[in-house]
Amino acid sequence: MKAAVIHGPGKITCDTVADPSIKDNRDAIIKVTATAICGSDLHMYSGGIPQPRPMVMGHEFMGIVEETGSAVTNLQRGDRVVVPFPIACGHCFFCEHELPGHCENSNPEHYGPEGGILTEKGGALFGYTDLYGGYDGGQAQYVRVPYADYGPRKVPDNLKDEEVLFLTDIFPTGYTGIDWGNVQGGESVAIFGSGPVGLMAAKSAWLRGAERVMIIDTLQYRLDKAVLTTGAETILWDGDAKDVIQQVRDKTNGRGADVCVDAVGFEPDRNILDRAKAVINLEKGSVKVLEACMSAVRRGGTVSVLGVYPMHYDNFPIGQFFDKGLIIKGGQAPAQKHIDTLLNYVAEGKVKLDDIITHRLSLTQVAHGYEIFKKKEDNCVKVVLDPWS
Numbered sequence: 001m002k003a004a005v006i007h008g009p010g011k012i013t014c015d016t017v018a019d020p021s022i023k024d025n026r027d028a029i030i031k032v033t034a035t036a037i038c039g040s041d042l043h044m045y046s047g048g049i050p051q052p053r054p055m056v057m058g059h060e061f062m063g064i065v066e067e068t069g070s071a072v073t074n075l076q077r078g079d080r081v082v083v084p085f086p087i088a089c090g091h092c093f094f095c096e097h098e099l100p101g102h103c104e105n106s107n108p109e110h111y112g113p114e115g116g117i118l119t120e121k122g123g124a125l126f127g128y129t130d131l132y133g134g135y136d137g138g139q140a141q142y143v144r145v146p147y148a149d150y151g152p153r154k155v156p157d158n159l160k161d162e163e164v165l166f167l168t169d170i171f172p173t174g175y176t177g178i179d180w181g182n183v184q185g186g187e188s189v190a191i192f193g194s195g196p197v198g199l200m201a202a203k204s205a206w207l208r209g210a211e212r213v214m215i216i217d218t219l220q221y222r223l224d225k226a227v228l229t230t231g232a233e234t235i236l237w238d239g240d241a242k243d244v245i246q247q248v249r250d251k252t253n254g255r256g257a258d259v260c261v262d263a264v265g266f267e268p269d270r271n272i273l274d275r276a277k278a279v280i281n282l283e284k285g286s287v288k289v290l291e292a293c294m295s296a297v298r299r300g301g302t303v304s305v306l307g308v309y310p311m312h313y314d315n316f317p318i319g320q321f322f323d324k325g326l327i328i329k330g331g332q333a334p335a336q337k338h339i340d341t342l343l344n345y346v347a348e349g350k351v352k353l354d355d356i357i358t359h360r361l362s363l364t365q366v367a368h369g370y371e372i373f374k375k376k377e378d379n380c381v382k383v384v385l386d387p388w389s
């Protein structure tokens, strides 16, 4: 089959690899009909989150059930499904507490309570390094889906692939940021990052009844996309973080937003000073967006950290956290927890997800897709790949 394979930083190519096969009676093989590139894939592509051996990329995919293991009774050949990105058993302590990203069974080699940089990681993810389970991903014509009696959800025939594809990751992820912020109606929400995750967080904030939604980015074209697809107020980060923080406070009676969402993570746009600081501190990337969130949120508010941070950082503002009495929640989003509610929202027409797509490419053009998404070229916001064209 054809698949997008990573061969080191900056090198993702469409290769011919062996077809996947059933290895466990809870597995299913899915024929992938649509798959997308995620901002998380960009961390592997940049080398910020390294992968030492070739691996099939991709954790945002959907398709048609081709084959099932004997224990998979809920799915049949021919069913059309979306697959949540965390690989989770459905039965362990964490799965039973609706925390599939922390599943105790899916990542046996590298799992542990510590959450270290190179050891004791969380549950497995599709196509997301050996440390996260070493499973091949879904930027491919076929994919093996473990625990297929727990993760995949059937989707109604009347909804097109592009209308439901983002239920695999970015819609549940954006929604999680708002859910962690306990948005119930009337709140102000400031979202840092107008990429796919930030846009989905903005859509979710409206769904949960937020009164004011602000979205911040360093790129004007991303903010223009936010206006078109979410109707949020926009703030351009084009210099000092202080200006952005002041603008958020000006819009919120001087207090700061009730909820701030970090939808950027450890690889923001950085100036020379940021880069020098990272070298001196032996750190990868920067924690500056998280720090901006902690400043822009009101006292007693919540910061939801959806952007990925794979390591530790010195000078983390623990004093500010304490003085302001903040709640900070982060981690892999529990996609399985929210997917059914969110599928209903889509089916009822309460939200539209496919308006963020800017590029539809063949899987054979995957190298180009990664390049324009990483470099933010050609007004790229979200790339969807067709494995069969």
Ligand SMILES: NC(=O)c1ccc[n+]([C@@H]2O[C@H](COP(=O)([O-])OP(=O)(O)OC[C@H]3O[C@@H](n4cnc5c(N)ncnc54)[C@H](O)[C@@H]3O)[C@@H](O)[C@H]2O)c1
Residues within 6 Å of the ligand: 038, 039, 040, 041, 042, 043, 169, 170, 173, 192, 193, 194, 195, 196, 197, 198, 216, 217, 218, 219, 222, 237, 263, 264, 265, 266, 267, 268, 269, 289, 305, 306, 307, 308, 331, 332, 333, 381
């Ligand atoms: N927690 C989860 O479960 C989960 C799931 C999916 C993605 N993610 C993470 O979410 C993050 C965003 O993903 P994405 O797909 O939207 O990626 P993306 O790269 O398209 O979006 C990031 C956006 O941040 C903007 N940005 C850069 N520096 C900034 C700054 N200083 N201030 C404000 N904006 C800035 C970029 O211009 C870009 O628009 C990534 O770190 C990704 O790994 C997490």
Ligand SMILES: [Zn+2]
Residues within 6 Å of the ligand: 038, 039, 040, 041, 059, 060, 085, 169, 170
């Ligand atoms: Zn993702």
Ligand SMILES: [Zn+2]
Residues within 6 Å of the ligand: 088, 089, 090, 091, 092, 093, 094, 095, 102, 103, 104, 105, 106
């Ligand atoms: Zn589990």
